[in-house]
Amino acid sequence: MKTQSSTDIAQGAARRNLAYLGRMRWIAVAGQLLAIWGTVMLLEVALPWRQMLPVVAFLILLNLVSAWRLRRGQTITDLSVAAELLMDVACLTLLLYLSGGATNPFVSLFILQVILAIVLLPRRHAAAILLATVAAHGWLTGNGVPMELPHLWHGDGPSFLNLHLQGMFLSFLLAAGLLTWSVTRITANLRDRDAQIQTLRQQMLEEDHLVRLGLLSSGAAHELGTPLTTLAVTLDDWQTLGAPQGAALEEKLAVMQRELSRCRQIVSEMLLSSGQERLEEAHGMRARAFLEDAIQGLRLPVRVRVDARCDPVIMADPMLEQAVRQLLDNAVEAGSRAIRITLSPDGPDQLAMVIEDDGPGFPADILADPGQPYLSSRDGVGRGLGLYLTGNVMRRLNGEMRLANLPDGAQVTLLLPILEDAT
Template identity: 30%
Template sequence: MAGNHQQLLQLTYIRFVILFCQCCAVAFALLYLRVDLNPWATGLALLLLGLLNLITYARLHSSWPVTQPEFFTQLLADAIIYGFILYQSGGGTNPFIFMLLIPLIITVMTLNNRYIWMMAITVTAIYGSLLVYYVPVVTALSEHQHSLTSLFNFHMLGMWLNFILTVIVITYFIVRINRALQRQQQSLIEEREAKVHHQQVLALGTMAAGTAHELGTPLSTMSVILHEMRTDSTLSDEHREDIDTLQQQVQTCADKLQHMARSVAEEKDSEKTSLATELLDEIIEQWNITRPDVTYSVSIQEDLPPDLRNTTALRQAILNLLNNAADACPKNIEISLRWEPTAIWLTIRDYGAGLSVEQTNTLGQPFISTKGKGLGIGLFLTSTTLAHYDGDVKLYAAQGKGTITEVRLSRRSVHG
């Protein structure tokens, strides 16, 4: 529907050009050639075309979608009005007879086969009728003398001008329509990709919820068994330490599951606005706890930092990217934060093995991992989260060695 709206708008521009050229041609024929042309009938047809164009332009400002039947009706009205103008000015002998091709070509470019055949039959019938029925254009010899050669030259000049006009109008329209169709096609592709993306996220969320529920029972069972084993008096101190370690690991897994469920439940209430530097400090502090083996350096722009939405999802998304860099190489990770009037940029540079061309092309797709032990969902979920905040993430192969991860967050989405 949006494409038909744009095409109808372009049609109003074409009508204006044709209306201007026809007015000039009628004035030239009446004032210079002194042809026997009925100005009232021709002027009425041109006035009707102008009124139709004004009504159409006003209609485009309404919220109603432009359907294919409506667009075809507009083109059909053009063909009929063009036929009436030609009828009053020589019919098939008029050099501007090729105006009838304009509605047909627009129909071919924009509408389906049914409307194409209907328009083809209509313009063919109008053209055939104009070869037989028309008002002849006769030169008033008593006032202005023209030889047959001069009249023929004027006719050829008119055909040449009409050909140039038709080429310009059709070329302009086709270029604009093709661009509109390409934008519409790209929009449909993006919508389909977004729909598939959301379905994949929903599937992952459903699997995660089911997995979390299923893990609760075996973790509780393991905790009870480990507690009973811990009370066995025959165990050595070394075995007791091993059991204590296992109990800690089981408790950590249980805490993680509870934290995940609690974070989802409290996500809306916990959302706040923080300075971008404060958000980064909070994420790095959490990262240091879970990855104490990493070494890194932080570079931050020195002027006043902008505000940013501080949510659990956003913090986890950036934390995933930091963990990816640490997995690649935990040493000498470079983190930089900078901002512009419209965007905030976070860059993470590691010195790991880097990415191949094949890996770069598949990054962000679910269940495709660059790590042998990875599940292939971390970067996918991170990209989805950043897109929710009007942002994105891109990965580049760094010069020499390593990977550069670039995160862009829009400052327009600060307040949701």
């Protein structure tokens, strides 16, 4: 199952809201046609219905275009929804102008457009709809084709039979019903969107934590390799040749104790780091100082040379430090005898941290898809996670990882955002 992004979730909610708006417009069109027919045929009121029908036809066309856009999967923006609401306001204004202007009891339907804009749109777009309805209502106050209504339905009778009062009541009933139907569905849709986005954020936090644990575990495995190898070689020698005696035994035991202490320290550091939040540990730091700190914690059998052609401030994230260490460990394990790290600008707001070695280079399958886990040129459980985890770290820092083979080695380029240029 494909994981949706926050943009996909928001777009899905916008499409459903536009579909609700289209259904309301169909109801409005049906109501307008029924009102025109009833006023002309039943009440025998002279209406310019020939001028009113093209306005209703335009609303029908607008709804068909909106449905076509939804069917084709076009992007729905706040501006497009605001434009449709403005066209609804314009059409309602024309229909009211042709049927009495502000004296038409259905002038209160303007409030329907305003409330929909408040629910569906951001503040500035909703304010535009409000201003448009106020301007339209104000214009209709002094303009409109007069419409003479018979005062009573049948002779004398209670005031409720006054057609203007009936129209006001029907307008209230229609607006209240449509608002109840539409706003409840739209707000439920928005709540569902917010719930989906919250779930997505939780998944991203969990994924971020898993990537962090993966980096820590992978780094710890690399660091544990040296002391465990020392212990394994010593014990193998004792099993084959026998344990030494006297001072030699004490010296060997002291070495083994130091290596065991180193193992415990590595595991303790991993457990401590796994319980800390990444953003709380991250801080701005000069790129060269960051690299020196990262290299200092390693005991590499090769020389690492840093060539700093610039020294901007970057986000010194522990996950990035662990990723750099992972890349250096991988280079050594691949057989590299020399490693060079170059810091150079890559545009005005990006740093290129280029790690080059003289090893055998990357296999073709890794170069083709460096984001695929468990691709490795070496055998062993857990191999191939380093590049995958490093790529995830770079994405979370708004950076990028690129791989390439050199004529005499491999090259990894980490593109990092710059927080502050070097002075």
